[in-house]
Amino acid sequence: MQISPDGNLLDDLRSVLGDRVRDGDFELGLYGKDGSVLEGRPSLVCLPVNTDEVRQIVKICREHDRPFLARGSGTGLAGGAVPVGDPVIIATAKMNQILEVDLENRIAWVEPGVLNLDLTKELTPQGFHFAPDPSSQQVCSIGGNVANNSGGPHCLAYGVTSAHVAAIEVVLPDGSVTLLGDLAAEPPGYDLRGLFVGSEGTMGVATKVAVRLTPNPPAVRTLLLDFPDVRDGAATVSAIIAAGLIPAALEMMDKRAIEIVEAFVNAGYPTEADAVLLVELDGLPGGVEHGVEVVRSVAERHQVGNIRVAADNEERELLWKGRKNAFGAVARIKPDYYLHDTVVPRGKLVEVLEKVYKIADAYDLIAVNVFHAGDGNLHPILAYDSDEKGVLERVHAAGRAIVTASIEAGGVLSGEHGIGLEKRDYMGMLFSAHDMATQDLVREAFDPEGFANPLKVLPSGSRCSDSFGQHVPDGAWV
Numbered sequence: 001m002q003i004s005p006d007g008n009l010l011d012d013l014r015s016v017l018g019d020r021v022r023d024g025d026f027e028l029g030l031y032g033k034d035g036s037v038l039e040g041r042p043s044l045v046c047l048p049v050n051t052d053e054v055r056q057i058v059k060i061c062r063e064h065d066r067p068f069l070a071r072g073s074g075t076g077l078a079g080g081a082v083p084v085g086d087p088v089i090i091a092t093a094k095m096n097q098i099l100e101v102d103l104e105n106r107i108a109w110v111e112p113g114v115l116n117l118d119l120t121k122e123l124t125p126q127g128f129h130f131a132p133d134p135s136s137q138q139v140c141s142i143g144g145n146v147a148n149n150s151g152g153p154h155c156l157a158y159g160v161t162s163a164h165v166a167a168i169e170v171v172l173p174d175g176s177v178t179l180l181g182d183l184a185a186e187p188p189g190y191d192l193r194g195l196f197v198g199s200e201g202t203m204g205v206a207t208k209v210a211v212r213l214t215p216n217p218p219a220v221r222t223l224l225l226d227f228p229d230v231r232d233g234a235a236t237v238s239a240i241i242a243a244g245l246i247p248a249a250l251e252m253m254d255k256r257a258i259e260i261v262e263a264f265v266n267a268g269y270p271t272e273a274d275a276v277l278l279v280e281l282d283g284l285p286g287g288v289e290h291g292v293e294v295v296r297s298v299a300e301r302h303q304v305g306n307i308r309v310a311a312d313n314e315e316r317e318l319l320w321k322g323r324k325n326a327f328g329a330v331a332r333i334k335p336d337y338y339l340h341d342t343v344v345p346r347g348k349l350v351e352v353l354e355k356v357y358k359i360a361d362a363y364d365l366i367a368v369n370v371f372h373a374g375d376g377n378l379h380p381i382l383a384y385d386s387d388e389k390g391v392l393e394r395v396h397a398a399g400r401a402i403v404t405a406s407i408e409a410g411g412v413l414s415g416e417h418g419i420g421l422e423k424r425d426y427m428g429m430l431f432s433a434h435d436m437a438t439q440d441l442v443r444e445a446f447d448p449e450g451f452a453n454p455l456k457v458l459p460s461g462s463r464c465s466d467s468f469g470q471h472v473p474d475g476a477w478v
């Protein structure tokens with residue numbers, strides 16, 4: 001065991017958790033990173049197994065004037081789980097039980113460390129699933145989904161995480177335990193549940209979540225449409241929705257994405273096309289077949305090439321395998337990538353896409369685009385090789401230019417990955433000082449001393465930065 005610089009904190013935590021408090025170099029290094037390129041270092045890592053242990057950790061942290069940071073699977077892409085200010089990490093990996101499935105009321109109570117896909121796998125044979133399906137769903141946790149209000153391909157029709165969470169048990173930053181929301185359809189009072197969802201760990205630690213169960217659709221159709229020009233693909237996206245149809249999913253890939261995905265999964269993606277749309281329709285069989293005809297006729301008015309309708313579930317899964325493995329497939333061209341996340345009005349997709357290509361060229365980077373086109377959520381991937389000297393500076397500069405272009409087009413900073421550390425200092429691009437001060441006041445209502453995930457989301461950080469700012473390690477992020 002290492003000698004801790006703060007023996008009392010370690011001893012106090014060990015008196016509750018025993019060897020589930022980790023202070024080894026390897027683990028502290030591991031928990032210093034998430035899915036972003038950012039990096040920090042926690043003071044200690046705790047692996048609680050229940051709410052009471054989380055409550056005691058928070059209390060001990062307060063006694064030692066030490067911030068804490070809730071962590072799920074560490075797949076976040078905005079640095080939300082990257083430690084700054086020497087926090088104690090509260091990792092929920094061992095709180096991974098599905099506690100109760102109530103089919104009659106279509107609610108399941110789960111612990112925050114349950115993995116998104118594990119929940120759906122458990123529910124599917126019973127005729128239900130958890131609708132938010134981030135592309136990382138095999139590994140990301142429900143607690144992380146709640147904290148980031150995560151989306152996914154099927155959130156176009158079904159809504160993002162907030163629409164699927166009825167209530168949350170939370171250990172507040174003062175160490176008390178409370179329930180936000182309830183199972184009634186219209187709970188009285190302020191929607192504090194809604195406030196907590198998307199708060200990125202800055203308002204406490206979610207220890208139990210009541211998620212809503214979505215029935216599996218009786219019929220599903222998946223179509224792959226290819227276009228000789230990316231502009232026609234993007235115009236089709238808007239036209240499908242203008243025709244009154246909200247597909248379950250409406251995803252787009254550009255030429256470079258099609259090429260690498262096809263080489264990776266051999267799903268029969270048309271490599272000669274400039275763009276493809278992956279469209280999924282679900283519901284009652286008659287409505288789904290009608291939807292297929294609407295998509296077909298809209299696409300034909302926009303110079304579609306081929307329209308492939310998956311004949312069976314196997315073909316459908318193959319088409320989705322391409323989309324869901326797109327990020328991993330980037331390794332075929334470069335060993336590293338930076339995945340961006342902005343939202344623009346659907347009608348501005350092409351304009352911003354063209355800017356993305358120009359920005360990537362200007363910074364000598366490769367841009368690949370795979371995105372939730374239906375809701376205007378752009379995901380430019382900048383592929384690079386971290387062994388190249390100075391490349392990360394170019395990647396960050398290009399990222400900032402992409403965010404600026406999106407905001408100039410009427411978009412916002414993040415569609416689903418959150419603000420975290422990555423975009424904290426971009427908040428001023430979108431919000432006035434007064435807006436941010438008001439958001440700070442809301443945060444302070446939950447956490448007046450700034451113990452919960454300090455120095456994230458809001459640049460001012462209010463009392464968070466006053467209390468813990470001196471602990472920020474130099475060069476933790478660029």
Ligand SMILES: Cc1cc2nc3c(=O)[nH]c(=O)nc-3n(C[C@H](O)[C@H](O)[C@H](O)COP(=O)(O)OP(=O)(O)OC[C@H]3O[C@@H](n4cnc5c(N)ncnc54)[C@H](O)[C@@H]3O)c2cc1C
Pocket residue numbers: 034035069070071072073074075076077079080081092112133134135136139140141142143144145146147148149150151152153200201202204205206207327416417420453
């Ligand atoms: C390949 C890839 C694809 C992705 N695709 C998508 C996608 O399609 N859609 C999408 O929205 N995101 C996507 N993501 C991003 C990421 O997977 C999601 O944001 C996910 O919800 C994070 O979950 P996590 O368990 O990994 O959280 P972490 O990364 O561990 O934490 C994320 C944030 O949540 C907070 N947090 C975690 N647990 C708790 C808790 N119990 N209580 C309070 N706060 C908590 C943390 O403090 C942090 O701020 C993708 C990531 C990768 C790597």
